[in-house]
Amino acid sequence: MSDDPFIPYAVIETGNWPPTSLMTIWALGAANLKRIDFDLSRPEDTYIEQTLAGLQAKLDRWGGKELPSFGRPLSIIINLEPNKGIRIGLDGSIMDHLDWTMTIGSASMDAGSGKAPLRVDE
Known part of the structure; x- marks a missing residue:
């Protein structure tokens, strides 16, 4: 276990698991698609508001209804x-x-053997 302090954040739960394209996840980054970081200078009682705004910003960026490879958000x-x-x-x-x-x-x-297998670790 890490000695680093825990920093609150949100994760969007989506309809597709596993994701439909591992290359998309590798190129864009799963955290860029599914993680929402908070403005920690604001109180904890704003986390839900910040989460919903963060989700909307991600959906707007990617077309409005789905996250690339992960599909529609289900919950957060x-x-x-x-x-x-x-x-x-x-x-x-x-x-x-x-x-x-x-x-x-x-x-x-891993491209060391000339092949490029890609996996998403949980």
Whole structure:
């Protein structure tokens, strides 16, 4: 476990898993598509508002309804602290209180053998 302080953030839950194009995820970055960072100078009670604004900004950037390769947003997990969060609906309503943290994972590519397998780690 890291000694770094936990920084709250949100992760968009989407309809497609696995993503439809791993190359898209590798090129754009899963975090760029699914993670929403907060303005931590604002109070915690603005996290839902910030999350919804962040989701809308991402949808606007990518065409309005879906995130590339991940599809339509279904809900959003707001990670408040390690092993504590909330799941909210796209209308901002709280759906669940969670005792876990959602991570995005990482994508990697290995071209050492002349092949370029790509995987998304959870």
